[in-house]
Amino acid sequence: MADCAQPVSPRPGIGAAALVVALIFGTLTAVALRAEVGRGFGASDWAAVRFTLTQACLSAVLSVGLAIPVARALARRRFFGRRILITLLGAPFILPVIVAILGLLQVFGRAGWISSGLALLGLEPVQIYGLHGVVLAHVFFNLPLATRLILQGWQEIPAERFRLAAQLGADSRAMWQLLERPMLIRIVPGALAVVFAICLSSFAVALTLGGGPRATTIELAIYQAFRFDFDLGRAALLSALQLVLTGTAALVALRVAVGEGFGTGLDRALRRWDGTRPIARLLDGMWIATAAVFLMLPLGAIVLSGLPGLTGLPASVWAAALNSVLVAALSTVLLLLLALPMATAVALGRGGAIELAGILGLAASPLVIGTGLFIVIYPIADPFALALPVTALVNAVMALPFALRILVPRAQVVVGRYGRLALSLDMRGWPFVWRVLLPRMRPQIGFAAGLAAALSMGDLGVIALFADPEFATLPLQIYRLMGAYRMEAAAAAALVLLALSMAAFWILDRGGRWHAEA
Amino acid sequence: MLRLENCLIENSGFALRADLTITRGSRVAVIGPSGAGKSTLIETLAGFRPLTNGAIRWNGSDLEGVEPGKRPVAMLFQDGNLFPHLTVGQNVALGIHANLRLDQSQQAQVQAALVRVGLDSMADRKPAALSGGQQSRVALARVLVQGRDLLLLDEPFAALGPALKVEMLDLVAELVEETGATLLMVSHDPSDARRIADQVVLVADGCVHAPQPTAPLLDNPPPALKAYLG
Numbered sequence: 001m002a003d004c005a006q007p008v009s010p011r012p013g014i015g016a017a018a019l020v021v022a023l024i025f026g027t028l029t030a031v032a033l034r035a036e037v038g039r040g041f042g043a044s045d046w047a048a049v050r051f052t053l054t055q056a057c058l059s060a061v062l063s064v065g066l067a068i069p070v071a072r073a074l075a076r077r078r079f080f081g082r083r084i085l086i087t088l089l090g091a092p093f094i095l096p097v098i099v100a101i102l103g104l105l106q107v108f109g110r111a112g113w114i115s116s117g118l119a120l121l122g123l124e125p126v127q128i129y130g131l132h133g134v135v136l137a138h139v140f141f142n143l144p145l146a147t148r149l150i151l152q153g154w155q156e157i158p159a160e161r162f163r164l165a166a167q168l169g170a171d172s173r174a175m176w177q178l179l180e181r182p183m184l185i186r187i188v189p190g191a192l193a194v195v196f197a198i199c200l201s202s203f204a205v206a207l208t209l210g211g212g213p214r215a216t217t218i219e220l221a222i223y224q225a226f227r228f229d230f231d232l233g234r235a236a237l238l239s240a241l242q243l244v245l246t247g248t249a250a251l252v253a254l255r256v257a258v259g260e261g262f263g264t265g266l267d268r269a270l271r272r273w274d275g276t277r278p279i280a281r282l283l284d285g286m287w288i289a290t291a292a293v294f295l296m297l298p299l300g301a302i303v304l305s306g307l308p309g310l311t312g313l314p315a316s317v318w319a320a321a322l323n324s325v326l327v328a329a330l331s332t333v334l335l336l337l338l339a340l341p342m343a344t345a346v347a348l349g350r351g352g353a354i355e356l357a358g359i360l361g362l363a364a365s366p367l368v369i370g371t372g373l374f375i376v377i378y379p380i381a382d383p384f385a386l387a388l389p390v391t392a393l394v395n396a397v398m399a400l401p402f403a404l405r406i407l408v409p410r411a412q413v414v415v416g417r418y419g420r421l422a423l424s425l426d427m428r429g430w431p432f433v434w435r436v437l438l439p440r441m442r443p444q445i446g447f448a449a450g451l452a453a454a455l456s457m458g459d460l461g462v463i464a465l466f467a468d469p470e471f472a473t474l475p476l477q478i479y480r481l482m483g484a485y486r487m488e489a490a491a492a493a494a495l496v497l498l499a500l501s502m503a504a505f506w507i508l509d510r511g512g513r514w515h516a517e518a
Numbered sequence: 519m520l521r522l523e524n525c526l527i528e529n530s531g532f533a534l535r536a537d538l539t540i541t542r543g544s545r546v547a548v549i550g551p552s553g554a555g556k557s558t559l560i561e562t563l564a565g566f567r568p569l570t571n572g573a574i575r576w577n578g579s580d581l582e583g584v585e586p587g588k589r590p591v592a593m594l595f596q597d598g599n600l601f602p603h604l605t606v607g608q609n610v611a612l613g614i615h616a617n618l619r620l621d622q623s624q625q626a627q628v629q630a631a632l633v634r635v636g637l638d639s640m641a642d643r644k645p646a647a648l649s650g651g652q653q654s655r656v657a658l659a660r661v662l663v664q665g666r667d668l669l670l671l672d673e674p675f676a677a678l679g680p681a682l683k684v685e686m687l688d689l690v691a692e693l694v695e696e697t698g699a700t701l702l703m704v705s706h707d708p709s710d711a712r713r714i715a716d717q718v719v720l721v722a723d724g725c726v727h728a729p730q731p732t733a734p735l736l737d738n739p740p741p742a743l744k745a746y747l748g
Contacts, residue, residue, distance in 0.1 A: 424564060424587060435601070
């Protein structure tokens, strides 16, 4: 039919989506088949479930609870550096977890700045390992995200409403009841659900700051069952449980969440007429300063403690860095090969199923996929030899939901705007892809590729399952250095990793926008 | 000759009937109230909408199932007629070959079309560097190299100022005169119709009326047209 005429075919996208679904469910099935019937969960498994839920709840409530006053202060104050601060709030998304943890250790750890300060006063050092350490790290990562989500809610209140409220003589309290409280009631559940879902599948944080019977997440338990006991049955059982939990949480988060927190326009300052009393100014200033210090201090600590060790870095670190660059490059290519056809197919109106396939990456746990791939590969080849491509593939699937959120709206605009013009010029298939779709989507492709590269560069997940002692990516090598108490080398390597991640993001994102016409 | 035989076009609860003939080489203005289906008619002719019933024939051959790019049709849309990331020359070259691989004679053809619309020095610029009128000229240069029998205009000059619009309409009139193409242009301004169209097709009340000579129709409008013109 003529109204179905399209300049490109949705078929590659449908194929890519099918591949993703096959990977996620195939590995799950592989794991499930190994799960032993009737074995059930032991006490330690239930402890892992309890800990996972407890830390996710605490992390969500603390992150969002603290984000509300910070977002409010950011929404109603204008000051020098506001724009930079809001941009920085987006940075933890691509910040390698292991780097942040080293930074947090440097500040809050046993030998960290705070403990040293306390020691001068003759007090006991603070304890970072365990539940509160895990929650602290999660708040570090998710406070900025929650702040951006809530700030978005504030920015979406039309300026006219504030003007009207000011005209009616509304004070801060009335403003709160009229405008802010209804907005928060709408936004906060979504923010809570997103942070909760993210923290459920936390692995690297639990691996480094948790551990032991009292602070093990399900992901960590999968890793331990697999790596230490080689108990595939138990790993499979835990994997199934993890998938149910994250799947449910992801569905809830998607249903209640509004916006994704990396939208543009957040740096727009809103003109307001309330909150001008000195005490309000002081409180807002305090919230902004505290949040900024909390976020910047660990990063500053990494730079300070990493610099001295840079010259004497062991060769193993540079080898690992090379591996990480290779993994990130391969992962980015794989991501684009999956995401671009899928985004195009969604733009052509084949939404539903394909978008769902893309979102699966949010629910699937990398360790479950990793375990499944291991089980599948094991009889055919040496899984450890395939560590690099497997890590890249899993990272690509994990980045897919974010990439689709970036690419789909743009693909829809391009197809909607230029699809008919192209058709009327008999421009279909490759000429349309090369001459119109890709050039018009370049800024978004660059952004998505930058995110994917940075996420993959800093990922400490599936690689921990697959690496043998001779092979490591940089995050894993840092973890090993930490395990060997070589903290100076670890900090220096973390600085290298930080630079690599940021550079990968910056180059790809900039490259996409370079000379791009509006 | 363009023939619409017992055509029924349906579009989400809205139906448009058409049964008429447009002779080759005529210049037809399609007028009528907004929402009456002028654009729907043009889009159907261009192949972007299916016919529920009936047939569209060009010189006797049925266009049913023929893809938009394979029809004897060149079309200009309300906006977005140029690709902003391609140069003026490339945008025109698309009218010859969608993959932009042109031989020397084809390149000469592009250059000649740009000369004809007075933009030969602009071939290497991007559309953003051009004025609105110049952008319209680029699109018309592409129509020239496309060399199709039917030219469909869905108000591509609506965003231009009055003087510039008149200039573009005059250029269109000259171009169809030179190429012998048949012109169908949507318009909501009767003075556009008087300026370049020799016939008018009225679209109103779910019906595309048969073409009638412009001046007598506009001077002495039937009730449906009178209601629209006011």
